Amino acid sequence: MTSTRLSRAEKVDAATPASRNRVVDFLRAAAITVVVLGHWTIIGVDADGGIQPHGVLDGAVWTHPLTWVFQVMPIFFLVGGYSNALSWRSARRKDVGYAQWLRARLRRLGIPLIPLLLAWLVIGVVAVAAGAPHATVQLASQMALIPTWFLAAYLMVILVAPPCLLLWERFGWWSIIGALALAGIVDAVSLVADQPLLGYPNYLLVWAAFHQFGFAWLDGRLAGAGRRLLLAGTGLAGLLLLVSAGPYPVSMITSAADDISNSSPTRITMAFLGMMQAGLVLSLEKPLTALLARARLWFVTVLVNQRIMTWFLWHLTVMVGLAHLLLALDARALLPEPLTGVWWATRPLWALVLLALTGVVVLVMGRFEDPRADDRPPPAMWKPIFAAVTVIAGLAVMASVGVVGESGVTWWWVLLPVAGMVGFGVVRLPMGR
Template structure:
């Protein structure tokens, strides 16, 4: 696909701000992950750490750089458009869900296969299980978001129906239920209960995309009110509640806002939605410039690949540095020399990531699938299998001291391919 041709062919009624926010958010995530890595090699040994762990002054900055709510806001807008379009064509839920899974799950399959091969070969070669567990866990961290997002996509038609019926009450109810889940989880010391908010909180933020789509946030006053409600709620929860300032997990913290997801991230979503929508007109004008819009188009063409592979690139670079005696990783984090080497660090990681995207980005190319709609249980079971496997790997990697756990990376692959979500090569139609 020629990005310039795609940019020039953009329909006049397309909301370019949606695509821009998606691209800007993914770049923020990528650069944020690379910047947070405060690793160094000392006496031939890797000393892993993160900026958030050693620099408390960085915690308030996560209110800006934790942009996962933006993905769900943009996702709500896009999924609302997609499902309504499917309804107008007479397409059912099963076919619609299968098409969404093709776009979301297909790009992750090569990542899982590659890491299964890396872990298996390295473990057989004698690399300690603990080392491989850490490496695979870091590389597969992006899959937690993908799992949560796929769950929300699967129930998006229900969420849209709820929005169409009760409007803003669906957002208010989501905030209330999210708070109750946190209370039960935190006050009752029931950690696992908190994982319900992966659906409750992100579905609530997703509703804001419907509000944007339907013009319920068209006025400047409503956007200001939404941003204010988010900021006031977030400040109140952090000041008076048990929640930490950092919206990204900090190692060793008694409580994290992101693992499991807490209601604080729903209020962060309100604030971010209000702020970015206040800038919507200016952004729309800026995106009328062909070059700027073309950049957004290029990023969106390979956005999943960029997101999924950028931490694998970092793990590979760190591994090569270790083999080279710590080359490039000898500076102590947050020192002057460390900051001075960040441009080089970013450039190397960007180059390796670019290479990986060139190789594996083809799996992100949309498939024109003319097959009849499947039985609904097929994409439903595939959704459960993909989210289950990705969730486990994001939390613990694919290796333990006992060996490589093949089941978790193979479960999503087997489900997506075996249940026909992604057609096999001989069954594909021309793109």
């Protein structure tokens, strides 16, 4: 059995082009692992109080500085910038237009999303019909659909990636500095007016600006230990200044213990966090490259990336399902009081159980990450753009309010992304083939 695994690993290793930057794939896989384990730890389950969205952060303020390490969403945008720039430049060389390129990106990200949304539509309808309190179903769906806020933000960045790449190619670092300066103004207006809604443009501004550090990485503009450590130092200095002299909290993940959030809406602090993290991880690029030359480690990295969307999208649905099963059974022995010694001691077992259950879901749902080849002619420009807007709108709402409101299941928000992808031609129905 070992020889078979090694044989597969060696084949994957040999089939990988020498030009491929394996560190990009590794960082993506490592980041998703940190996100999954972090969610399974931060979200508490109390036998008496039910699901606690930010249980650890709310009850243990000492964990807040740790979020500077474990809030790794910036790493996704870093590797996304690298990959999207590489992909769009390849499309330009092959005379593939923006509409066709965008449709392909939407298919890669959107098709695995459809079964999750339909599953939660069914769960919401059945739970409400069975008499479950609306507030309970709403919280459960909110927790399960937390990953969709990232997907909504990432799709916004993909929409503007080609024009942002043009700005980067023409103006270089000034394209990043200008976007971050504008994001700082948006933040200031939002905070002074005490209106978080005014800060929502920073979901695009901050992440689109930081996404360009991936362009810089690809183009060699961050080469050398000196530049990378300077980037990390700039990020650290900016963070320390903002949280010590400014109104920003220490935690980079939303906590009820804080008056404002660094991530909802996205604040300028997330860009400085990303700079710090990017500088540090890129400083390790050379030893990571050497490690990833080993067939086994590279094989694991490839396997994770093959099903990365499924892992990411479903890991909290599995947790919410298990939590409600244990709550329904009143299994207090399996639900120790959060933050107690027993609770901390059982976290590894909790993670292993969830890992096994999520693995089963990945085996079943992972097929949606391998859609059939799309050989259709290029679409009209407006079609994939409208499809992306419907997906972003639906996901943004569900990430905030779940799938159930006071009056019942808000099915239109669940179906909006699905209808948009089908109606605007991103996904073909079987009869359309």
